[in-house]
Amino acid sequence: MRPPSVPLSLAGLASATASLPLALAALSAPPQEYVNTAIARTIELGGLTTQVTTQYNIKALSDVSVNAADSGAGRKGNGARAGEYWLALAEEDGLEPAYWEVSIGGKKVEGVRLLDESPPTAAVPLGKMKKDDVITLSLTHVLTHTSSPLPAEIEQKDQQYLQWNSNSTYVDSWYETDVERVKIRAPHPSILSYATVPDTYTRDNTITKSGGTLTLGPFHSVPRTLGPDSKVAQQSFSVHYETKDPVIGVKKLRRAAEVSHWGANLNIQDEIELVNMGPKLKGHFSRLAHQQSRFHGSYPAQILRELTIKLPATAHSPYYYDTIGNVSTSHFRPGSVPAQKAKSSKVRTSPRVVDGNLELRPRYPLLGGWNYSFTVGWDTPLQDVLKVDAKDGKKVLAVPFLTGLSDVVVDDAEVKIILPEGASAVQIYTPFPVDSIEHSIHKTYLDTTGRHAITLKKARCTSRHDQDVYVTYHYPLSAQLQKPIAVGSLVASLFILGMALRRVNYSIDKKQTIVVE
């Protein structure tokens, strides 16, 4: 399938795929030049998100060489290439996981291609390897909506249980595996039930339960589970567990980040549609019972009474309102920055920096299935997020894509970055791929030509997406003066108009009409 001697490179940009014969997606498989000596997977169950970390110990079966002239046909694109390890990602409705990251030795691997396979597969360039060289690769991914409430309806005081479902028991792999082990950690020791695992590849016990942790395996000599000639029948697996935290999802998050150079301010405003996605409330909400549980100091797990948003240390002037006005039940604890270090860019990493905390209490306690939409916003000093590129005088702005709530999935995120009026040569760099990027003109206070706005959209975001998006733009002095000049000339023209109008006689009567009575 692949000319074995075609060299690949990690950083080149030449398009070599056109010359390669592309295999059909369903039938394709990588050449078996690697074997997994060990796979250790840990699955952390939560509410809507499931964090999966997998360690692969990979051994090369033969010498693998790469050439710098080939490779890099974009991130997507099929076809196996030399020096690439095919890494099967967990599937989620045929889509790649909401978030995934491949690292080797603690460093994120660059140049990972996503292949058009099922399940979604990443081709990870491992570089040059001698025969029997072993490399440890670690994959982190976050799955969303893999747990669902069971029972789907509970009463106000009942415990809430979730069921986690997976299509696979063994770790999906395109290569053979010598030994593998899967650990599933539930947030709470009480696990009601779990599925069984066939003892095909096990030597002693298949599942070990200790506290809230299930260990599957170890499985030995598992053949490859993927590829056209796979002999392994994957079984689905499920865990029914209790969770003590409300299962919160965000249906929609619309963030607007507005930059003001005159005000030296970055305003961030989030419109959030929150839903309690845990088991639905059976019957009705009883305030009496709710107040009694406050009296007893133990609220049922399904009720969301308060959520905390972490703000940057220098954030100030937060606000919190919804469609019908301000929500008075909030509390802001501003962060603090060591005074002498406040100017340095490394201020965020200083241990003495304390993040701000915005404790929001919805108008009403959020029971299962209830919605609550609201808007929060805050200001950040611009010098904390804006740097000037000394080379070409471009401004570099860092805008957080989202401010994550832990264990919360944002189904639909839209981030609109509004640059100051007159910003030109705008370029945007996202730390992860987004679904769409649109440029538009946004007109607001005192604008004449409008501001450049960039809208980013992405579905299925998690707290892992709490990363900065970088925007660079030119913002010359003339653009900065545009606003005062526009306002000044408007006011001046009003005065001149007033002066002119005062000097016009509107009377249709030429004489002075003095009426004497």
Place this chain on the structure above:
Amino acid sequence: MPPKAAKSPSPASAAPSAQTQPTTLPRKASADLLSTNDSQGATDNAIIENAAAATKSRKLAYPLPAGISPTTINNTQSLLRFIILALICGAAIGSRLFAVIRFESVIHEFDPWFNFRASKVLVNEGFYEFWNWFDPTAWYPLGRTVGTTLYPGLMVTSGLIWHALRLINMPVDIRNVCVLLAPGFAGLTAWATYLFTTEMSTPSAGLLAAAFIGIAPGYISRSVAGSYDNEAIAIFLLMSSFYFWIKALKTGSSLWGMVTALFYGWMVAAWGGYVFITNMIPLHAFVLILMGRFNNRLYTAYSSWYVIGTIASMQVPFVEFLPIRTSEHMAALGVFGLLQLIAFVETVRRLVPGKQFQLLLRAFVVAVFIVSFAALVVLTFSGWIAPFAGRFYSLWDTGYAKVHMPIIASVSEHQPTAWPSFFFDLEMLIFFFPAGVFWCFKELRDEQVFIIIYATLSAYFAGVMVRLMLVITPVVCVSAAIAFSKLLEAYIDPVVPESEDEIEEATSSQPMSKAKAKKIAAAAAQKDKVEFSFTGILGGGKGTKGIFGLDTRFAVVSILSLFLFLFVFHCTWVTSTAYSSPSVVLASRNPDGSQNIIDDFREAYYWIRQNTEKDAVVMSWWDYGYQIAGMADRPTLVDNNTWNNTHIATVGKAMSSNEDVAYPILRKHDVDYVLVIFGGLLGYSGDDINKFLWMVRIAQGVWPDEVQEINYFTQRGEYAVDDRATPTMKNSLMYKMSYYRFHELFGGHPAQDRVRGQQIPATGIQLDTLDEAFTSENWIVRIYKVKKEDPIGREHKAVTAWEGGKKLRKSASSTVAAGGGNKGRPSM
């Protein structure tokens, strides 16, 4: 047009030149005080100007700087006036922002929520959608044709402001436009009042009047930020209409008449109280005619106002043909006809001399007047012209509403005014008010006749209805300002009158000693006694009267200043404590003095908005209809529009009946949720149990056989909710919903209703047809879901019993049979 023969008592020389100096007014009083030969263009500056000129000849109580050119004084004055007026506008706006600063930028109370919602429709869906708006969610299932049953002026005004701001790239939220509209227009009202008072008296009186109206609680009560109601812009329109009317009347210009008409048209579009203008201006014209002051200026002003104004008013869908078909508008039409006749007669008389002909014409005028009045009466009784509306009658007969319209009588703002509220709302102004009216009587120029009529009418109306305090406030401010400024003028004026003694002495121009001043004052007082007139020192005229010493000046001026300070203090206090609560958000104080916000209303409304089906029908007492529509965005059965008495009575009946009667009503009206306001836990006295008797009364008005008020009182005639409560009371839906599971909250201790101060019996209340769906944090809002019919056709009572029995089975198995035995009969 050649000047007509003088009829008004004002001196011919003092008439203003209208086109060039619109603010210049004849000021007979001060001019006469100063010098007899001063005539033209006497404004405030005349005092100083002439005083400076007359320093040599006149004695001054205190020295004045000399050698300032009249132009400088003039310019300085107009600059100062502008600055002062701007500051007054600022103060007027600022004093209305208590609610925004203390709480937030939120729409207040009840009606404003509807106006706000209508404004949102206007700006979001466009003007035509708004004009043709049929709201199916109000008055479910009837709906309401909103476009033709509201005064659109308010929404159109804020919509225009919103669009104008948007045009210059100021994307302000419509809510903020609505919230800040009232303060903004209050600033404009201050300005309009300044202009109006300046026409009546002097610019200094105008400034005082502007300051008074800017902070008078009587007006603030209806125009704080967030009080987005018709009155917010109506008072500005009222004052502007009156100002332009006076202006038109003085100049005889049809331009000003037209401007009056345009403001009148705006007013018609904005507030039902426009009828006040519709009758005020004809009345003024009529009184002037009776006083023999008919002239062409009156004719031009009135005709141009009436014709254009009536056409303008008919453009409003809600008004349409009312101006020619209802009794309230007939006065304007009659005076219009009368003016035509008189003008005709006058013209003929001028052309045809001859006493008999004149007599004939006079007879003709009288005959036509009588005939047309008779025609009016006949038309009214034949039904072509609608008689006065019920609300109008209640102005003449305060007992009328209680008997015939319990809904109108149930509104607190329709109650007669208590005397203390005059002082509360107007403070010292109410005492200066008659003095100002008296002053108008003394001068009695055409425009001052207006003040007199206005004062008389509004004083009556304000006494009849609390709500109409709003109408009297402007005229109180104006006439109090006139009186105040006359007093201040008289006592600040440095000129010492020359008495005969002084002419004899005629030596020192220095301020005299106190003893001497007293002596002279006493002498002057003695002289006054001889030729005493009502005018006193303020009458001016004779040089021998006036204020002599500095001490009297100082005493009076300082007392007046003290009054002013107290007034400001009082106004601020009243505004801050009484009129700045949004009533949607309540506030209390924590033990440590910090503010505790009680936000139950919005909590519950927002819960409905977010967690019920979009078309769920909510039933509540009509007070909360607009709020539910505005905040919860759900259909309601009745709201504050109160146009359908039967529908309201139906809700009243459902609330006041027992479950068996109420449930079919609820189901027939597709009610999904029932909302009650309950203040018993927190001590919030405006709750539904306290309004309950009105529900009973209104329901009784329609179903006298089924609902009787007497059944809700104990045998001793008390309104009780504790053990003494009557069975009818205890079984009523309202009582059950209010106190459902209330006693459990007290965990065995006696359940105390903090509003009524009574103990609620600990026997559990059983609700068969309703489920408690939501209760707000402080139990103020309680929402119940109406159960659907039982799927297997049992009665709800049976279902409850059966389910209750099931729970009991765990402890005692015997009750199952009893509970289960009831089932089988289908409900309804």
